Amino acid sequence: MQSAIEIKDLVKRYGNVTAVDGVDLTAAAGEMTGLIGPDGAGKTTLLRVLCGLIRFDSGECRLAGLDANRQTAAVRAIVGYMPQRFSLYPDLTVAENLRFFADLFEVSADERNRRLERLLKFSRLGPFSDRKASALSGGMKQKLALSCTLIHTPKVLLLDEPTTGVDPVSRREFWDILSELRGQGVSILVTTPYMDEAGRCDRVALMHKGRILLTDKPADVPKLFRNTLVEVECGDPARFAKALSGSGRFHSVQAYGDRIHVSGPEKAESLEAMIRATLAETGAGKPGRIGRIRPGIEDTFVELMAE
Amino acid sequence: MNVRRFMAVLRKEFIHILRDPRSLAVVFLWPVSMVFLYGYAITFDIREIPLGLLDQDRTAASRALARDLTASGYFRTAEILENRGDLSAGLMRGSFKAGLVIPPGYGRSSGRDGDTHVQFIVDGSNANTAQVAVNYLRMFCAVQTLAPGDAERNAGIGALPVSVQPRVWYNPDLKSSHFIVPGLVAVVMMMICVLLTSITLVRERETGTLEQILVSPIRPAELVAGKLVPYILIALLDSALVVLFSIAVFGVPFRGNAAFLLAAALVYVFCALSLGLLISGRAKSQMVAMMASQVLTFLPSLLLSGFMFPIASLPKPLRALSSFVPATYFLKIIRHVMLKGTETAALREPFLFLLAFGLVVTMAGIRQFKLRLED
Numbered sequence: 122m123q124s125a126i127e128i129k130d131l132v133k134r135y136g137n138v139t140a141v142d143g144v145d146l147t148a149a150a151g152e153m154t155g156l157i158g159p160d161g162a163g164k165t166t167l168l169r170v171l172c173g174l175i176r177f178d179s180g181e182c183r184l185a186g187l188d189a190n191r192q193t194a195a196v197r198a199i200v201g202y203m204p205q206r207f208s209l210y211p212d213l214t215v216a217e218n219l220r221f222f223a224d225l226f227e228v229s230a231d232e233r234n235r236r237l238e239r240l241l242k243f244s245r246l247g248p249f250s251d252r253k254a255s256a257l258s259g260g261m262k263q264k265l266a267l268s269c270t271l272i273h274t275p276k277v278l279l280l281d282e283p284t285t286g287v288d289p290v291s292r293r294e295f296w297d298i299l300s301e302l303r304g305q306g307v308s309i310l311v312t313t314p315y316m317d318e319a320g321r322c323d324r325v326a327l328m329h330k331g332r333i334l335l336t337d338k339p340a341d342v343p344k345l346f347r348n349t350l351v352e353v354e355c356g357d358p359a360r361f362a363k364a365l366s367g368s369g370r371f372h373s374v375q376a377y378g379d380r381i382h383v384s385g386p387e388k389a390e391s392l393e394a395m396i397r398a399t400l401a402e403t404g405a406g407k408p409g410r411i412g413r414i415r416p417g418i419e420d421t422f423v424e425l426m427a428e
Numbered sequence: 429m430n431v432r433r434f435m436a437v438l439r440k441e442f443i444h445i446l447r448d449p450r451s452l453a454v455v456f457l458w459p460v461s462m463v464f465l466y467g468y469a470i471t472f473d474i475r476e477i478p479l480g481l482l483d484q485d486r487t488a489a490s491r492a493l494a495r496d497l498t499a500s501g502y503f504r505t506a507e508i509l510e511n512r513g514d515l516s517a518g519l520m521r522g523s524f525k526a527g528l529v530i531p532p533g534y535g536r537s538s539g540r541d542g543d544t545h546v547q548f549i550v551d552g553s554n555a556n557t558a559q560v561a562v563n564y565l566r567m568f569c570a571v572q573t574l575a576p577g578d579a580e581r582n583a584g585i586g587a588l589p590v591s592v593q594p595r596v597w598y599n600p601d602l603k604s605s606h607f608i609v610p611g612l613v614a615v616v617m618m619m620i621c622v623l624l625t626s627i628t629l630v631r632e633r634e635t636g637t638l639e640q641i642l643v644s645p646i647r648p649a650e651l652v653a654g655k656l657v658p659y660i661l662i663a664l665l666d667s668a669l670v671v672l673f674s675i676a677v678f679g680v681p682f683r684g685n686a687a688f689l690l691a692a693a694l695v696y697v698f699c700a701l702s703l704g705l706l707i708s709g710r711a712k713s714q715m716v717a718m719m720a721s722q723v724l725t726f727l728p729s730l731l732l733s734g735f736m737f738p739i740a741s742l743p744k745p746l747r748a749l750s751s752f753v754p755a756t757y758f759l760k761i762i763r764h765v766m767l768k769g770t771e772t773a774a775l776r777e778p779f780l781f782l783l784a785f786g787l788v789v790t791m792a793g794i795r796q797f798k799l800r801l802e803d
Contacts (some may be wrong), residue, residue, distance in 0.1 A: 126767050172643050173643070174639065174642060174643060194645060197643055197644065197645055198645055200643065200644040202640075204636055204639045204640060206636040206639075207636070208635065208636035208637045208638075208639055209637065210440065210444070210637060210641040210642065211635075212443065212444060212447045212448065213440065213443055215616050217440075217443065220436075221436050221439075222640075222644065224432050224435070224436030224648055225436055225641065225644040225645070226644055226645065227430065227432055227433070227645070269640070379759060
């Protein structure tokens with residue numbers, strides 16, 4: 122079976138800045154791949170290269186076998202791209218926006234009405250079809266944008282942080298829609314800053330400084346974790362985390378809500394002793410319970426990025 | 429060129445214009461208010477110049493001269509003066525702009541041997557008014573010398589070697605509104621078209637919608653045409669509005685062929701819109717686009733096109749520049765059509781120039797348009 126996405130040693134430079142620095146990534150047809158990484162990792166550039174919005178400098182980049190640089194027109198016919206920024210017409214209604222994109226992709230009039238109806242139902246935007254896009258909530262805007270990119274039934278869907286700034290309920294709903302699409306055989310590449318969303322993908326790829334550090338099934342990612350991970354309960358995680366990472370004694374320090382995850386090559390007991398000693402020396406305060414935990418996807422990524 | 433995609437862009441552009449009160453104001457209120465402002469404010473006609481009158485002759489003839497002069501409507505007696513001191517003081521104060529001194533003995537010498545003198549003193553601090561006042565008086569004196577009816581003056585006709593009887597054709601009253609208002613169509617159209625179109629593409633880039641359109645199979649020609657046509661229709665509507673206005677409000681005659689003017693307007697609007705799109709493809713922000721369109725259209729159309737100042741009176745380098753200003757050609761066409769009713773064949777050259785200009789700029793606009801985000 123042909124791969125939906127096939128990227129080999131891809132390089133994209135902007136002047137002196139290398140935004141994408143030798144990326145390898147393949148995704149099978151019908152697979153949902155999550156692309157994860159901090160801001161500036163090169164995720165948006167990678168998506169833009171994939172849909173032919175910008176040219177890459179060297180390497181290989183194919184979508185369903187089509188070269189993104191040279192077969193741009195053919196690529197655009199099978200790809201659906203949803204930019205990070207909401208980019209529909211705010212003064213057009215939901216139905217008008219959908220119709221505009223249907224016309225751009227030459228969806229026939231009959232087929233257009235059928236798809237419009239289906240997409241409105243599917244995105245639960247039906248009751249708002251006459252509302253201007255500017256008057257939609259954040260979650261509804263994203264669903265409309267997704268519907269517009271689906272109007273020509275693309276084979277490959279490229280979504281750039283589709284749920285950033287969207288409330289948790291709408292986020293879950295949006296991901297339910299994505300799962301449904303994957304069920305229909307659409308290949309999806311989605312970037313996200315949320316780790317819980319990464320867990321819903323078939324595979325996740327970690328991108329950092331223009332490179333892909335790893336690609337794996339979400340469940341297998343934590344197996345790559347090599348150090349010991351402990352969780353520190355404390356009152357003021359920001360201050361405690363600063364004291365711990367400032368000491369330079371630990372492999373990684375990351376604050377999550379009211380807890381801090383600390384990793385290091387030592388055994389859990391000695392790690393705990395080191396943490397208590399450091400916090401006492403720096404006068405940051407006394408921590409609560411400290412105990413070993415199983416690493417998650419994010420812990421693994423933090424560890425990898427620290428190397 | 430795909431009709432579906434072209435129509436989709438066209439429909440969308442119309443919705444943008446109709447739902448945006450600012451665009452609507454630019455499209456409909458601006459031209460009308462420009463015609464009013466320019467039609468009334470920019471006028472080279474000066475009437476009722478205040479005159480200080482120093483009649484040292486005090487005869488029937490001198491009184492007749494003063495009466496005839498003010499009866500022309502160009503002057504009105506602001507002050508009757510007693511002596512020369514009053515005259516200089518009044519000019520200094522600004523109570524009148526010109527002074528007429530009728531010397532003693534005017535009545536006696538009048539009509540004999542053409543040797544009649546009056547003194548006319550003009551406040552030159554406003555050179556324009558002064559020039560106009562002097563011209564009026566010259567014309568008045570010529571007519572006075574020639575005017576039949578007065579036996580005494582009739583005797584003087586024989587003394588003039590050449591008699592000049594000026595007749596002004598096409599605009600007999602030399603009304604500047606007849607000259608200015610049709611020209612205004614050219615200026616207003618250029619400004620509106622370039623302004624509106626220069627913003628359209630930049631706005632799409634700024635709001636990110638361009639990124640979304642670009643991943644569709646749309647061709648540059650479809651996008652450009654879909655954006656041009658709505659503005660062509662609007663601009664033609666606007667031109668018709670301004671022409672009707674100038675006829676109804678300013679009494680400007682319409683002597684020529686309306687169909688030809690429409691065709692010329694179409695080509696002219698096409699020039700303006702393609703220029704706007706060219707700017708739009710280049711400008712980084714809506715602000716830059718607006719500034720560029722103002723600089724590139726407003727000043728040249730106003731100053732270099734012959735709208736206000738004759739091209740022949742421009743310095744040589746500027747004259748060369750004026751031949752690249754589309755307004756120069758359309759101005760010629762619309763003035764000829766409205767005021768003179770010139771045969772269309774005589775206007776072939778400016779018409780063809782406009783067509784060539786529009787085609788070249790549109791090609792450049794489509795060429796420089798990119799289907800990618802950078803490069």
